[in-house]
Structure formats: C-alpha cells, structure tokens
Amino acid sequence: MNGDRKMPPLERQQFIVSVLKEATSPVSGRDLANKTKVSRQVIVQDISVLKAKNEPIVSTSQGYIYLDKQKENAPFRKVIVCKHGPEQTLDELYTIVDHGVTVKDVIVEHAVYGKLTAPIGVSSRKEADAFYHRIKETNAPYLLTLTKGIHQHTLEADSMDKIEAACSALKKAGFCI
Incomplete structure (x- = not known):
C-alpha cells in the first residue's frame, strides 16, 4: 500500500x-x-x-x-451441550483447551430466531483470555444468557481421545448436561 x-x-x-x-x-x-x-x-x-x-x-x-x-476436513468433531452461568465461561474454555481441543463455536436455540451460531475459534488459554476480555470490555452479553445457561459447543481436535478427555473433565466440573 x-x-x-x-x-x-x-x-x-x-x-x-x-x-x-x-x-x-x-x-x-x-x-x-x-x-x-x-x-x-x-x-x-x-x-x-x-x-x-x-x-x-x-x-x-x-x-x-x-x-x-484441507484443515477444515482434518479434525475430529463433536457437539456437546453445556449449562453454566457467564461467570464460569473462562473456566469452561480453559477446561476444553487444556486438553488440546479447540472450541469452534457456541450455539443456542432461541425461541424466535431458532439456532444461533457464533464462531469462537478458541484453542489456547491465551485465546480464551482474549475472548473473555473482549466480552468484558465491550459489555456484550454471552449468548448463553438467552437460554438460561444452556448452550452447545462444536469441539475439534486431532484425535477423538482428546475430545473425550475434555468432555470427561467438563462433566466432572459440572459444565455438561
């Protein structure tokens, strides 16, 4: 330029x-x-x-x-259902990325609009922190506030074992339904 x-x-x-x-x-x-x-x-x-x-x-x-x-077709994927409040979002993201798993998006079922999907693309604690701070600095509401905390995530990883380990940790922490 x-x-x-x-x-x-x-x-x-x-x-x-x-x-x-x-x-x-x-x-x-x-x-x-x-x-x-x-x-x-x-x-x-x-x-x-x-x-x-x-x-x-x-x-x-x-x-x-x-x-x-090529990258889009490579990872293993799984959609999970979670429930928690906004204050637990960062802990949820850390739990997932600490297992080598990427949170591709967040999905909620809205009463009027139907399925709302927002890309997140968080695969590290640094990216989770950036997402969390962006929400805080813009004062934007989390999508999960539209559904009393119930939401879905599409998870991606290079193995299904990593996704299953993340899911187990999420269940143990009380995030998964």
Whole structure:
C-alpha cells in the first residue's frame, strides 16, 4: 500500500483474501482497515461481499480467518451441550483447551430466531483470555444468557481421545448436561 491512497473495492477485496490466506492467526477488521486506508465498517462490507462470492472467510472473536479446506476436513468433531452461568465461561474454555481441543463455536436455540451460531475459534488459554476480555470490555452479553445457561459447543481436535478427555473433565466440573 503506497501513501494514503485508498484501495479501490475490487483491489481491496483481493488484498483482504491474500492477507487472510497468508495469516497464521485471525486478522482483525481494524488491522485490515489500517492496511487498506478505509474504515472498519468498509472492511465488514467487503467481508460480506467476499462471503457472498463463496470465499470461505469466518468471523471469530479474534478477527477474520480464511478456512483452508484441507484443515477444515482434518479434525475430529463433536457437539456437546453445556449449562453454566457467564461467570464460569473462562473456566469452561480453559477446561476444553487444556486438553488440546479447540472450541469452534457456541450455539443456542432461541425461541424466535431458532439456532444461533457464533464462531469462537478458541484453542489456547491465551485465546480464551482474549475472548473473555473482549466480552468484558465491550459489555456484550454471552449468548448463553438467552437460554438460561444452556448452550452447545462444536469441539475439534486431532484425535477423538482428546475430545473425550475434555468432555470427561467438563462433566466432572459440572459444565455438561
């Protein structure tokens, strides 16, 4: 990017895809906005356009990621049902990631909207802390508050043994239904 010139939309969208493909961790909308000399809202619109063009971009609490189809098919997955209050969220995430398992998303069944799914993409204590602090600093409610603490998570790991160990630890801690 040269000087303070704004990138034209098509060029900017191609740039976003290339940055996300090369990234080894989520890239925030703010970072993309700074690199392309536009507002974060313009980046949000660009991401929507790219998703409409079937680019496999996922929004997480840490930023945007480009799904690698090979990685997407590699992990073992399991959906679990949990119940706890917001104050126990960090302990729940630690319990899962300490077993080498990634929390892909959180899912709640809303009375009006039906199934609501939000990507989380937390696979370490550092990422769990970042998620927790982002919720706190924005004062955003946890989705589980919509369902009296009942929610689901899609768990991913490189072996089913790790997922089962995490599930056992969650049951022992009283998080799983």
